[in-house]
Structures are given as structure tokens and as C-alpha cells.
Amino acid sequence: MSNDFFDDLESDILWEDWSKINQDKRAETPDFSATIEDNYEFVKKAPIHTHIKESWDEEKLSNFNNTIEAPCVFPNLKPQILPPLEKNFTRIITIGGHNEVGKNSSMIQYNSEILIVDGWLQFPESTMLGAKYCLPDISFLIPLKDKIKWIVITHGHLDHIWWLKHILPTLGYPTIYAPKLTIWLIKKQLEDAWIWDKAKIVVTNPDIDWIFNIGIFRVEFFRENHNIPDACGIYIETPNARLVYTWDFKFDFTPSIDKPADLTKIWEIGSRWIDLLLSDSTNSLKEWFTQTEADIGLELHKIISETQGRIIIATFASLIGRIHQIIESAERTWRTVFLNGRSMVENVRIGRELGYVKCNPNTVRRLTNAIDSMPDDKVIILTTWSQWEEFSGLYRMAYGEHPIIKIRPGDSVVLSSNPIPGNERWVINLMNELIKLGATLFTKDGMDIHTSWHASREEQKIMINLIKPKYFMPAHGELFMRVAHKKTAISLWISDKNVFLTDNGSVIDIDTERKIRKNKFKLKLEDIIVDGHWIGIATSHIISARAQMMKSWVVVIIFKVDDKTKALLGPLKIETRGLAYLDEVREVHRMIIKKARTSYETTIKDIPDIEEKELIKIIKKDVESYLAYKIEREPMVVPSIITV
Numbered sequence: 001m002s003n004d005f006f007d008d009l010e011s012d013i014l015w016e017d018w019s020k021i022n023q024d025k026r027a028e029t030p031d032f033s034a035t036i037e038d039n040y041e042f043v044k045k046a047p048i049h050t051h052i053k054e055s056w057d058e059e060k061l062s063n064f065n066n067t068i069e070a071p072c073v074f075p076n077l078k079p080q081i082l083p084p085l086e087k088n089f090t091r092i093i094t095i096g097g098h099n100e101v102g103k104n105s106s107m108i109q110y111n112s113e114i115l116i117v118d119g120w121l122q123f124p125e126s127t128m129l130g131a132k133y134c135l136p137d138i139s140f141l142i143p144l145k146d147k148i149k150w151i152v153i154t155h156g157h158l159d160h161i162w163w164l165k166h167i168l169p170t171l172g173y174p175t176i177y178a179p180k181l182t183i184w185l186i187k188k189q190l191e192d193a194w195i196w197d198k199a200k201i202v203v204t205n206p207d208i209d210w211i212f213n214i215g216i217f218r219v220e221f222f223r224e225n226h227n228i229p230d231a232c233g234i235y236i237e238t239p240n241a242r243l244v245y246t247w248d249f250k251f252d253f254t255p256s257i258d259k260p261a262d263l264t265k266i267w268e269i270g271s272r273w274i275d276l277l278l279s280d281s282t283n284s285l286k287e288w289f290t291q292t293e294a295d296i297g298l299e300l301h302k303i304i305s306e307t308q309g310r311i312i313i314a315t316f317a318s319l320i321g322r323i324h325q326i327i328e329s330a331e332r333t334w335r336t337v338f339l340n341g342r343s344m345v346e347n348v349r350i351g352r353e354l355g356y357v358k359c360n361p362n363t364v365r366r367l368t369n370a371i372d373s374m375p376d377d378k379v380i381i382l383t384t385w386s387q388w389e390e391f392s393g394l395y396r397m398a399y400g401e402h403p404i405i406k407i408r409p410g411d412s413v414v415l416s417s418n419p420i421p422g423n424e425r426w427v428i429n430l431m432n433e434l435i436k437l438g439a440t441l442f443t444k445d446g447m448d449i450h451t452s453w454h455a456s457r458e459e460q461k462i463m464i465n466l467i468k469p470k471y472f473m474p475a476h477g478e479l480f481m482r483v484a485h486k487k488t489a490i491s492l493w494i495s496d497k498n499v500f501l502t503d504n505g506s507v508i509d510i511d512t513e514r515k516i517r518k519n520k521f522k523l524k525l526e527d528i529i530v531d532g533h534w535i536g537i538a539t540s541h542i543i544s545a546r547a548q549m550m551k552s553w554v555v556v557i558i559f560k561v562d563d564k565t566k567a568l569l570g571p572l573k574i575e576t577r578g579l580a581y582l583d584e585v586r587e588v589h590r591m592i593i594k595k596a597r598t599s600y601e602t603t604i605k606d607i608p609d610i611e612e613k614e615l616i617k618i619i620k621k622d623v624e625s626y627l628a629y630k631i632e633r634e635p636m637v638v639p640s641i642i643t644v
């Protein structure tokens with residue numbers, strides 16, 4: 001069998017090249033001067049690895065293909081003025097993750113230097129009509145742009161790295177610090193946006209005792225578990241504060257391809273008298289431990305080895321550990337894995353290049369019609385099924401829209417990930433369709449084919465006990481989750497008054513005595529949405545108009561008028577959508593035309609020199625009020641005047 005999987009996937013920088021670049025830079029950049037008083041013997045001077053490409057390929061940009069995503073410009077919102085930060089205080093601003101699951105993002109400032117920890121991306125709320133996804137509101141950071149020189153990223157999940165392509169140009173390309181796999185996933189995102197060449201990148205390694213001197217900050221990455229390799233927590237030190245961000249984490253002592261969390265290092269960091277711990281609250285109400293990935297691998301292998309026909313496994317492309325388990329099981333059962341979905345193909349490519357996914361090159365192939373020539377019991381189709389957009393791989397298969405795969409009796413479909421909250425109905429419909437087509441479904445109900453990637457209560461206790469913080473801030477969770485996490489912290493030894501339940505936009509100041517207090521001022525952070533190539537706020541008039549159209553339909557009335565006399569020329573034209581039922585449409589149109597004509601003529605008579613804009617407003621209001629009274633419906637009326 002030929003292996004055409006990697007043939008058309010170029011990789012312009014191999015890992016070896018990276019190491020070489022880093023090695024060269026290490027030799028050239030021995031500037032590790034400590035910027036703060038160093039009273040820790042364990043602090044190592046960290047080599048600073050920098051890979052900076054100066055050139056910006058104008059030609060590439062001019063050949064820009066519209067189908068490729070362009071960088072967007074962040075909306076110019078009215079900047080909010082932050083209260084002044086006192087000299088030698090440390091300030092933390094919770095940008096996201098303190099009112100919901102996900103959205104982890106934080107800003108740390110000491111005097112005139114700012115470091116950002118993670119950013120986020122999330123599905124739009126149902127009210128954000130037309131939006132593809134939401135981004136953090138960093139408008140308050142734009143005036144501080146010159147102070148922001150660094151971003152540290154904990155892990156490579158899409159919701160933690162996608163935002164970079166929108167935010168980096170706005171913030172002037174701060175240097176990104178992240179572990180190896182995360183950087184490679186970021187690379188792909190930035191390449192898609194044509195800004196990779198401008199990015200400044202430092203590859204970190206949680207397995208080495210590096211403490212990076214990043215301006216005034218000292219930063220150290222430590223290994224945790226999540227559901228993607230190289231997930232890290234971060235220790236951040238300023239001259240008057242020592243902080244630990246766990247962000248998304250769990251402890252998994254038998255992860256699929258990752259190493260277990262580095263408990264020794266976490267304990268060692270905890271011995272530095274940590275002032276504040278910000279930690280993942282998602283599973284605060286779940287007792288005991290989160291199930292290990294090893295169990296999931298066993299169950300998946302059981303299904304794969306006992307199934308006769310084609311197997312279609314749907315999971316998230318970022319679950320590289322899970323993907324590796326499936327590929328490994330395919331090899332043991334002599335099946336070939338066909339990858340469906342661009343992100344699935346890309347992530348497997350990256351996983352293989354970095355050595356996270358190990359397999360015979362012939363085991364994995366891009367999904368093509370070649371699958372038809374293989375026996376059913378020799379294939380696995382590994383597909384995306386993100387509910388992000390309706391044209392995900394599995395969706396298209398279920399609704400008969402996939403160009404290659406038609407679901408048929410004898411197929412087995414394994415859903416090896418959780419529906420994203422809010423998309424449960426979408427998933428139920430999908431499952432119904434698959435069953436109607438004759439597929440056998442395997443879901444996590446009653447089967448260990450998916451596990452959470454967040455810590456349950458006992459793991460949260462271990463983290464708090466190892467870090468031993470004076471202050472604690474539950475993060476990444478709805479309020480009830482963070483309250484449960486607070487209770488857990490208090491049940492250990494943290495005092496009630498030292499636990500902060502904050503909101504997004506909260507401002508936390510740490511004084512020179514290392515005391516923490518919540519500022520009375522709170523930022524008002526907008527919902528920022530991306531709608532195609534436009535970034536704006538969810539309260540934009542366009543979104544409101546869409547909401548109104550959805551709720552109350554549309555009436556377009558066209559007036560043809562004489563340019564000089566303003567007299568109406570001929571009958572009005574009318575188009576309505578969703579307003580009238582078939583047997584009433586004629587009558588309703590007649591009423592609208594009559595009312596609109598009267599409104600126009602009366603207004604022109606009363607105010608002959610009225611501006612067109614004002615005239616339209618009056619007609620719109622008149623007709624809308626009339627319809628609300630006459631037929632108890634409230635459509636959006638759009639008058640349009642054509643002068644001839």
C-alpha cells in the first residue's frame with residue numbers, strides 16, 4: 001500500500017532545525033541577568049530560546065487567497081481607565097475563566113511590565129447570531145500595549161491558542177512562551193493567518209529546571225496532565241508575589257502518551273511560600289479522581305478488536321493522546337486509519353513529527369476514495385466531530401453529505417468525546433440520524449470511552465496541598481463550581497478570608513507586604529465576536545438587527561419619487577419575509593402599502609425639506625406601530641427611497 005499521507009503536507013521547519021536555531025540563539029544570547037533579588041538557591045538561570053524571523057513575505061501576502069483566513073483587527077472600543085497601580089505592587093486582572101468553564105485568561109502587571117497568561121476562544125452564545133466564535137475583550141490592554149511583551153501559554157487546546165492570530169497583531173507581537181507541542185499547534189494557527197513569520201517564540205521544557213527571566217518576571221513551567229501532551233502549570237514570580245496558575249489540569253498517573261504530572265517539581269515550587277494559587281474548578285463537585293486515560297485506551301481497544309465492520313471514531317483533533325491510542329489499537333488489529341478533517345490530519349502530522357504519535361507510516365492515511373478498495377473490517381475512520389460548525393466530518397456522514405463516506409448497516413460509530421455544553425440537542429439529533437442509517441453507536445454512557453480532562457476533588461486537594469498557597473482563587477468554572485472548590489480549600493487549611501471568588505474583569509492588587517486585596521474597580525468586559533472577517537462586539541447593531549429579523553420578520557417598502565417635487569411616482573413596491581400567511585398576504589400587503597403611502601405623503605407635506613434619513617425613520621416607526629396594532633406582529637420595516 002502506498003503511503004500518500006505525508007506527501008502533500010509540507011513541513012518547512014523540522015524539529016531538528018528548531019533545536020539548531022535554539023542552540024545558536026543560546027550561544028548568542030547569554031543575557032540571563034537576574035532582575036530581582038535572588039534568594040532561592042534552586043533558581044537556575046534559564047537559557048532564553050528565541051526563534052525570530054524578521055522578514056514579512058509581502059509577496060505571499062499580495063498573493064493572498066481569500067479562502068485563507070486573514071488576521072483581523074480588534075475593534076476600537078472606548079478604553080476603560082484602570083485605577084493607578086501603586087509602585088512596586090503586583091496587579092492581576094482576571095480577563096476570563098471567572099464566570100464560566102473555560103476562557104482562562106489573566107494579566108499580571110508589575111510597575112510598567114505586563115505578562116499575559118493564556119487567552120481564550122469560545123463558542124458564541126445563542127444570542128450572538130452569525131458569530132463563529134468569541135474572543136477575550138482585550139480592549140483595556142490596547143492602551144497598555146507597549147508594556148505587554150510576553151504571553152505564556154499553558155497548553156495547546158484550540159480554545160487556548162486560536163485567539164493568538166487575532167490578538168498578536170493588535171498587541172504588537174509579544175513573545176510567546178510555551179512547550180514544544182503547544183508551539184507547533186500555535187505555528188499552524190499563525191501560518192493560517194499569515195503572521196507566523198512575525199511571531200516571536202520561546203520553546204519551554206517543563207522537564208528541565210528552567211526559570212525564565214522575562215523582564216521583571218520569573219517564570220517556570222511545570223508538568224501537569226490534561227488531555228493533550230505538554231500541558232503545563234506556570235509559576236510566576238514578581239518582586240513581591242509568587243503565583244501559581246494550574247489552569248486546566250488533572251493528575252493522571254497512567255496517561256496515554258504524556259508523562260505523569262511532575263509531583264516533585266510541584267512540591268518544590270510549593271516550598272517557595274506561594275502567595276496565590278489560581279486553579280481549575282470544573283470538576284469541583286466530582287468526588288474522588290478523574291478516570292485515567294489508560295482505562296479509556298483499554299475500552300477503545302476492546303471495541304475495535306471485537307467489531308467486525310467499519311469503525312468510525314469521532315473525537316476532537318486536539319486529543320492527540322486519544323488519537324495515539326486509536327492508532328496503536330488499529331495496528332494491533334491490522335486496520336488502517338483514515339483521517340478525516342483538516343485539523344485531524346494536521347494534528348496527527350504534528351504529533352508524528354514530534355514523536356507523540358508513533359506508528360508504522362502505512363497505518364495512517366488521509367481519507368480518500370481508496371478506502372473503498374479495502375475490506376470493511378480493515379479500516380478505521382478517525383474523524384472530527386466538533387460541533388463548531390455543522391460541516392464537521394461526522395455531521396456530514398450522518399446527514400448523507402460526506403463526499404466519500406456513506407453510513408450503512410454494519411458500521412460502528414464511536415463517540416469518544418463529550419458534547420460541548422449547550423450542544424446536547426445537536427448531538428442527540430446526530431445520534432438519531434446515525435441509528436436511522438443502521439449504524440451501531442458507542443457512546444460514553446455505560447462505557448469508558450471518554451474521560452474528563454479536569455481534576456476531580458481529590459486531585460484538587462493534592463494540588464492545594466502541594467502548592468500550599470496563602471491565598472486561593474478558584475478559576476475556570478461557573479460560580480457553583482468555584483464555590484465548591486472554595487469549600488474544598490477551606491476543608492484543608494486555607495482560611496475563608498483568603499479565598500477570592502472573583503469575576504471576569506476583577507482587579508487584584510498585591511502590596512509590598514504581600515497582602516492581596518480586591519480592587520473596588522471592575523472592568524466591564526464585552527463579548528467580542530468573530531463573524532467571518534469581522535471582529536466586533538456582540539451588542540453591535542448588526543447582531544441586534546439579526547435578532548430582530550429572526551424574532552419579527554422583515555418588510556421592505558420601496559418608494560420611487562421625483563427628485564425635485566418629492567411626489568411619489570407609481571405604486572409602492574413591497575417585499576415581506578416571514579410576515580404573512582398565504583391566505584392573508586394580499587390583504588396585509590395592501591394595508592402596509594396604504595399606511596406607508598399616507599405616512600410618506602403626510603410627512604412630506606408637513607416638512608417639505610426633511611432629510612431622507614429622517615423621513616425613513618418616521619415611515620419606519622409609523623408602519624411598525626400600525627402593524628403592531630393591526631395584526632399584533634412586530635416586523636422590522638425597511639423603507640427605501642429611490643429618487644429619479
Ligand SMILES: [Zn+2]
Nearest residue numbers: 155157226248
Ligand atoms: Zn484545555
